[in-house]
Amino acid sequence: MLIRRATPDDAGTMSAIATATFIETFGHLYPPEDLEYFLRTCYAPEAQREELQDPRKAMWLLENDGVAIGHAAAGPCGLPHPEVQADDGELKRLYVLREFHNAGLGAQLMDAAMDWLLREGPRTLWVGVWSQNFGAQRFYARYGFAKAGEYHFPVGNTLDDEFILRRPAGPAG
Numbered sequence: 001m002l003i004r005r006a007t008p009d010d011a012g013t014m015s016a017i018a019t020a021t022f023i024e025t026f027g028h029l030y031p032p033e034d035l036e037y038f039l040r041t042c043y044a045p046e047a048q049r050e051e052l053q054d055p056r057k058a059m060w061l062l063e064n065d066g067v068a069i070g071h072a073a074a075g076p077c078g079l080p081h082p083e084v085q086a087d088d089g090e091l092k093r094l095y096v097l098r099e100f101h102n103a104g105l106g107a108q109l110m111d112a113a114m115d116w117l118l119r120e121g122p123r124t125l126w127v128g129v130w131s132q133n134f135g136a137q138r139f140y141a142r143y144g145f146a147k148a149g150e151y152h153f154p155v156g157n158t159l160d161d162e163f164i165l166r167r168p169a170g171p172a173g
């Protein structure tokens, strides 16, 4: 297993693993046209290349024998919470293919993203998580994230109920 920072040349690979993991995790929740619209606008190779070229963002690929089986993405916080500050960071995506779950690989990807997010020292971090995704909520709680609000995440015309989790910069918040 290898975790490496993705480059713009990985746009196609990132598109494929982001699409596969999103469908596997959440595909059943949406009408097909909403899912298709979301994947086409957000996860297409051109969209991924743009994100990979953005110096304020970073993405990682988790590879098994050179084949992508997971990914993570981080950058400036774009979540709609009134207390978000310009310098705050956000874990934007964290996905491992289901057949590789519960082997500590998500934690390794998370560590890579956290190291990058905190590379210049402590700061407040945020993550958005589906309200019913209890496994991921447990996972993030172990890293010090706690619920700070709620919002609606659009997938096509479907609006997901999402929790906004925050990890304070300092130990006591």
Ligand SMILES: CC(C)(COP(=O)(O)OP(=O)(O)OC[C@H]1O[C@@H](n2cnc3c(N)ncnc32)[C@H](O)[C@@H]1OP(=O)(O)O)[C@@H](O)C(=O)NCCC(=O)NCCS
Binding pocket: 025, 094, 095, 096, 097, 100, 101, 102, 103, 104, 105, 106, 107, 108, 128, 129, 130, 133, 134, 135, 136, 137, 138, 139, 140
């Ligand atoms: C969240 C995720 C990346 C963790 O990866 P992993 O390699 O299984 O993680 P680890 O082995 O390091 O840790 C296991 C923990 O992951 C969480 N988890 C397990 N299965 C999960 C699932 N199907 N969905 C979400 N989280 C899950 C749990 O907290 C679990 O620990 P616990 O059940 O003992 O409390 C992985 O479960 C995943 O890709 N889930 C689907 C996508 C997802 O929900 N991503 C988060 C979007 S905000």
